[in-house]
Structure formats: C-alpha cells, structure tokens
Amino acid sequence: xxxxxxxxxxxxxxxxxxxxxxxxxxxxxxxxxxxxxxxxxxxxxxxxxxxxxxxxxxxxxxxxxxxxxxxxxxxxxxxxxxxxxxxxxxxxxxxxxxxxxxxxxxxxxxxxxxxxxxxxxxxxxxxxxxxxxxxxxxxxxxxxxxxxxxxxxxxxxxxxxxxxxxxxxxxxxxxxxxxxxxxxxxxxxxxxxxxxxxxxxxxxxxxxxxxxxxxxxxxxxxxxxxxxxxxxxxxxxxxxxxxxxxxxxxxxxxxxxxxxxxxxxxxxxxxxxxxxxxxxxxxxxxxxxxxxxxxxxxxxxxxxxxxxxxxxxxxxxxxxx
Amino acid sequence: xxxxxxxxxxxxxxxxxxxxxxxxxxxxxxxxxxxxxxxxxxxxxxxxxxxxxxxxxxxxxxxxxxxxxxxxxxxxxxxxxxxxxxxxxxxxxxxxxxxxxxxxxxxxxxxxxxxxxxxxxxxxxxxxxxxxxxxxxxxxxxxxxxxxxxxxxxxxxxxxxxxxxxxxxxxxxxxxxxxxxxxxxxxxxxxxxxxxxxxxxxxxxxxxxxxxxxxxxxxxxxxxxxxxxxxxxxxxxxxxxxxxxxxxxxxxxxxxxxxxxxxxxxxxxxxxxxxxxxxxxxxxxxxxxxxxxxxxxxxxxxxxxxxxxxxxxxxxxxxxx
Numbered sequence: 001x002x003x004x005x006x007x008x009x010x011x012x013x014x015x016x017x018x019x020x021x022x023x024x025x026x027x028x029x030x031x032x033x034x035x036x037x038x039x040x041x042x043x044x045x046x047x048x049x050x051x052x053x054x055x056x057x058x059x060x061x062x063x064x065x066x067x068x069x070x071x072x073x074x075x076x077x078x079x080x081x082x083x084x085x086x087x088x089x090x091x092x093x094x095x096x097x098x099x100x101x102x103x104x105x106x107x108x109x110x111x112x113x114x115x116x117x118x119x120x121x122x123x124x125x126x127x128x129x130x131x132x133x134x135x136x137x138x139x140x141x142x143x144x145x146x147x148x149x150x151x152x153x154x155x156x157x158x159x160x161x162x163x164x165x166x167x168x169x170x171x172x173x174x175x176x177x178x179x180x181x182x183x184x185x186x187x188x189x190x191x192x193x194x195x196x197x198x199x200x201x202x203x204x205x206x207x208x209x210x211x212x213x214x215x216x217x218x219x220x221x222x223x224x225x226x227x228x229x230x231x232x233x234x235x236x237x238x239x240x241x242x243x244x245x246x247x248x249x250x251x252x253x254x255x256x257x258x259x260x261x262x263x264x265x266x267x268x269x270x271x272x273x274x275x276x277x278x279x280x281x282x283x284x285x286x287x288x289x290x291x292x293x294x295x296x297x298x299x300x301x302x303x304x305x306x307x308x309x310x311x312x313x314x315x316x317x318x319x320x321x
Numbered sequence: 322x323x324x325x326x327x328x329x330x331x332x333x334x335x336x337x338x339x340x341x342x343x344x345x346x347x348x349x350x351x352x353x354x355x356x357x358x359x360x361x362x363x364x365x366x367x368x369x370x371x372x373x374x375x376x377x378x379x380x381x382x383x384x385x386x387x388x389x390x391x392x393x394x395x396x397x398x399x400x401x402x403x404x405x406x407x408x409x410x411x412x413x414x415x416x417x418x419x420x421x422x423x424x425x426x427x428x429x430x431x432x433x434x435x436x437x438x439x440x441x442x443x444x445x446x447x448x449x450x451x452x453x454x455x456x457x458x459x460x461x462x463x464x465x466x467x468x469x470x471x472x473x474x475x476x477x478x479x480x481x482x483x484x485x486x487x488x489x490x491x492x493x494x495x496x497x498x499x500x501x502x503x504x505x506x507x508x509x510x511x512x513x514x515x516x517x518x519x520x521x522x523x524x525x526x527x528x529x530x531x532x533x534x535x536x537x538x539x540x541x542x543x544x545x546x547x548x549x550x551x552x553x554x555x556x557x558x559x560x561x562x563x564x565x566x567x568x569x570x571x572x573x574x575x576x577x578x579x580x581x582x583x584x585x586x587x588x589x590x591x592x593x594x595x596x597x598x599x600x601x602x603x604x605x606x607x608x609x610x611x612x613x614x615x616x617x618x619x620x621x622x623x624x625x626x627x628x629x630x631x632x633x634x635x636x637x638x639x640x641x642x
Contacts, residue, residue, distance in 0.1 A: 239562040278642035321599035
C-alpha cells in the first residue's frame with residue numbers, strides 16, 4: 001500500500017492511494033470478501049482508507065507503523081509503453097514483517113504480492129490450510145534472491161509474472177520454452193516443503209502488457225510430487241488479449257488489478273478447474289481494462305457489477321469463434 | 322512469385338520458391354481451387370512450378386516473361402523480430418501488367434497482393450463481378466502512392482495490413498482509433514467508383530506479428546454508400562493470438578499464408594458473415610502457424626487436411642472460454 005505520484009501524457013496525480021495491495025484489493029473485492037495485509041505510515045489518513053472501506057475491504061491486517069508510508073513516483077512515455085521511476089521511498093515497508101490476524105489464518109485463497117520471497121514465505125506459513133496460492137515477483141528478486149524465490153515457487157499454485165521476468169528467470173527467449181522451464185521449477189518438490197498442501201497442477205500466467213496474457217498448466221500433474229519431467233512436458237495453453245481500448249490513460253496497477261480480479265473470481269466460485277481458470281483470466285483482464293481507463297485507482301473505485309458483466313461478455317465476443 | 326534467399330538463426334535457403342503469391346496460393350489451395358496471377362522470368366524452371374502444381378494451383382495466369390524472376394534476399398535477427406533485406410531485384414516484376422485469362426474474369430473471391438495500387442486497380446477491373454475483394458499493401462505505397470491507394474481501398478471488402486502500416490496510414494498510434502479512421506477511408510464513397518459492387522460492410526484486419534491480429538468491422542453499414550460517419554462509429558472487434566509455438570524457424574510469408582488461408586476458407590464456405598470471418602481468421606492463423614515452422618514454403622508444401630483440422634481445434638482451446 002503506497003502513495004503513488006503518476007504522470008502520463010493524459011494527466012497527473014500526486015500522493016494518491018496506490019501500491020499493488022490497493023489495486024489488487026479494489027479489484028478482488030468486486031468478487032469476494034477481501035482481506036488486506038500490509039503496512040502504512042502514520043501519514044496514512046482516513047481519506048486514504050475511505051475508498052478501501054467503501055468496498056468493504058478488511059483492513060484489520062493493515063498495520064500502521066511509525067514513520068512515512070511507502071511512496072512511489074513514475075512518469076510514462078508518450079505511447080505508455082515505457083515508464084521511468086522518479087522515486088521509490090520504501091519508508092515503513094523497509095522493515096515490514098507481516099503478522100496475520102487470527103481470522104486471516106483460516107483464509108483459503110491467498111495472493112502473495114511482489115515482495116522479498118522470504119517475506120512471502122513468512123506470510124504463507126501463517127496460513128493454516130491454504131487452498132490456492134497465487135504468487136507475484138519482479139526482476140529484482142529474480143536477481144537478488146533466486147534461492148528464496150525458488151523455495152516459494154514450489155508452494156504456489158499459480159505464478160503470475162510478465163514476459164521479461166519469465167525470460168530472465170528461465171533464460172529462454174521463446175515463451176513456450178520459458179513456461180516449460182518455470183513450470184518444472186514449480187513442480188519439482190522433494191521433499192515437498194509444506195506437507196499440508198497438495199497441489200493439483202502448477203499453473204503459470206505470463207503477462208504481455210497490452211498484448212494480454214498466456215496461461216500454461218502442466219497437462220499431466222505428477223503423482224509422485226517429485227522428479228523433473230522429460231523434455232516432452234505437455235502443457236495446456238490459454239491466451240487472452242488485452243481489451244482493445246480507444247483511450248488508455250494510465251497503465252499503473254493493471255497487473256495488480258488483473259491478479260485481484262483473477263483471485264477474486266476463483267475465490268467466489270471456489271472452482272480451480274482449467275476451464276474456470278480461463279474464466280478467472282477473463283475476470284482479471286476485465287478489471288485491468290477498467291483500471292487503465294483513468295489515473296491511479298479512480299476507475300476501480302467507481303465501477304459497478306453491471307460494468308463488469310458487460311465487459312466480460314464483450315471479452316467473449318472479442319475472442320470466441 | 323519470387324526466388325527467396327533466406328537466412329535465419331536456424332537455417333538458410335538459397336533461391337527457393339517464394340514471393341507472396343506462392344505462400345498465398347499454397348495456403349489457399351488447402352481450402353479451395355486457387356488461381357494465381359503473376360509473372361516469372363525464363364529462369365523459372367519446372368522445378369519451381371512442381372510444388373504449386375502438386376496442390377492443383379491454376380498457373381495459366383502465371384506469365385513467363387523474358388528476363389529474370391523477381392529475387393529477394395533477407396536475413397533475420399536472433400529473436401526473429403527484425404529482418405534486413407539483403408537485396409531486392411524486381412527484374413521481370415518491374416514492367417508487369419497483369420492480364421487475366423478469360424476463365425479468371427468470372428472469379429468471385431479475389432485477393433490483390435501487395436503491389437502498386439494502380440496495378441491492383443487494373444487487375445480488379447478485369448474481374449466481371451467480384452463477390453469479395455481482399456487487399457494487401459505496404460508502407461512503400463502508403464508513402465509513394467497514397468491517392469491511388471485510397472482509390473483501391475474503397476473497392477476492397479477487407480483490407481489486411483500490419484500494425485505499423487495501420488499507424489502510418491491513419492497517423493494514429495492507438496490501434497482502435499487507427500482502425501476507425503481506416504474503415505472510414507474504406508467506407509466513404511461518393512460516387513461509388515464501381516457500380517456493380519455493393520459492399521455489406523468494410524472490414525479491416527491489423528496483423529501484429531507474433532501477437533496475432535485484430536479484426537474490425539463497421540457495426541452499422543452505411544445504407545447510403547456515402548458520407549463520413551460521426552466520431553462515435555461503432556465497430557465489431559475480434560482478436561486472435563499468434564499460435565504459441567516452441568520452435569519458430571522462419572517468419573517469411575506468415576502474413577501471406579494468413580491471407581491465403583483466410584480467403585481460401587471464405588471461398589470454400591461462401592459465407593462472409595461476421596461469425597464466419599472469425600473462423601476464416603482462425604483458418605488463416607493456422608496456415609501462418611504452420612508456415613513459420615520450416616524455412617521458406619517447405620512446411621506449407623507438406624501439411625495435410627488433418628494437420629489443419631487439428632490445429633484449428635487447438636486454436637479454439639487456446640482462445641475460447
């Protein structure tokens with residue numbers, strides 16, 4: 001949870017509610033009760049809490065620490081495909097150690113936002129019996145904490161990264177080859193570090209910005225829970241484009257909104273079959289397509305259930321034949 | 322129809338059967354009887370005709386002129402996303418004036434390959450009653466012959482270009498905005514230059530390389546056949562990804578193979594409804610996905626009907642939810 005200052009060719013906001021936790025929660029809360037774990041500083045006033053509360057997001061796990069809230073500033077290029085980070089002040093995030101509330105320890109659908117893999121592990125270990133675990137990361141952790149990342153990878157049911165991260169992690173340019181390697185990293189568990197968790201199949205989502213996403217799943221889940229598969233690993237594959245929009249204002253938070261919509265849809269339906277994962281991708285993409293229409297979290301704050309249903313149907317028309 | 326010399330990181334061929342006419346015809350002939358109009362030189366031996374004849378492509382409109390066959394050489398970068406043209410020798414193409422055979426003048430489904438728009442116009446004018454006209458072009462003609470291009474645009478039912486061409490022609494970066502402008506260019510006809518032709522709706526396909534394609538159609542065809550629509554032009558939109566392949570060897574001819582499969586499917590089914598245009602896009606994308614698997618036209622020469630049916634079904638699984 002952060003203060004975001006964003007400049008795009010179409011507008012500017014300063015010290016607005018942001019951070020991946022905010023985007024994720026605003027999107028997920030459209031589908032299911034959402035509980036946020038994070039930290040803010042003493043400068044995080046009620047004004048910032050209000051939009052989250054309005055969507056009934058449980059903020060009991062949002063710790064308020066002494067100091068300043070994490071702050072980020074970024075500026076986008078003319079075509080919105082590149083952005084420069086103007087500043088990143090970790091502030092209270094630097095020493096954050098997540099402590100889950102008792103009622104949060106029973107949650108089944110868990111998403112571990114982009115953070116040091118060790119913090120992600122510490123968070124997950126507080127959940128009694130996770131049903132379905134989503135995981136995000138970034139290039140920084142792939143480079144700085146590869147061992148820890150590989151540990152948490154084995155505990156995730158679904159791993160959501162972008163194409164450059166997938167290429168860096170797998171050292172493969174071709175995304176199908178990259179996906180095979182990463183799925184093997186997720187699948188090879190011996191001994192399985194968390195005995196209470198039994199994964200059906202490892203799933204990977206590779207985000208490609210305006211070009212949408214590819215989702216991969218090992219077609220034949222290993223029954224032994226150990227061993228690297230042969231080169232011929234067979235995978236199920238699904239693709240969803242970015243929604244073609246005439247006006248894109250601010251891409252900030254699109255990936256987090258996707259993840260929120262995706263996990264929210266799964267939690268709401270309680271169904272993690274391949275066909276329902278496809279629909280969850282559509283729900284996530286719907287949320288991402290709304291997010292980019294206005295600056296910061298503004299559009300996510302105002303959309304209604306009927307907007308979501310309409311765009312979900314438009315996505316079907318766009319892709320099904 | 323050309324001699325192609327191609328170098329990719331995965332192999333090399335020299336003076337092989339190529340040119341957009343060859344790729345297009347090999348793909349289209351999988352779906353319907355295909356008649357090719359073009360020119361080759363006296364060096365175009367039977368060896369080059371054989372793969373086309375094997376697919377029963379009508380070569381009676383393939384003029385053999387004195388001189389050398391059009392020859393092109395290209396070299397691809399490591400990731401296949403960029404290529405340098407090493408040489409382009411127009412040879413007999415420089416003075417080509419297409420003359421259709423009498424039996425070709427009655428053809429209904431016509432595709433005008435990338436060439437000077439005036440040559441495209443002269444070709445189309447020899448067709449008695451075209452049912453459905455497809456059109457290709459390139460940046461070169463957008464820059465060098467914009468007036469002539471805008472004339473032929475108004476006679477095409479479907480216009481197939483890539484994203485950079487769409488951006489250059491419309492002077493819009495956003496592809497939805499670009500599509501609206503180009504569809505208006507196709508629609509605004511007063512007086513309609515070819516009275517025997519009555520178009521249902523203008524359709525535009527924007528190809529995005531490995532990211533697939535977007536297809537746009539004006540949702541409410543103009544009934545008067547004249548007048549520019551308001552800013553609020555409503556469009557139907559369809560998206561299809563590139564097929565995720567583990568091994569891509571040579572992207573040469575992918576766009577032409579797409580166009581061939583697309584037009585062949587339409588001619589075979591005789592149905593130009595929006596839903597069938599979607600299926601035709603899938604048929605075209607299937608052919609493009611095969612084309613890139615081997616160097617030059619090799620893969621197109623060997624595929625069978627069962628290969629096409631299987632990958633068509635895989636495309637459905639890949640995109641439908």
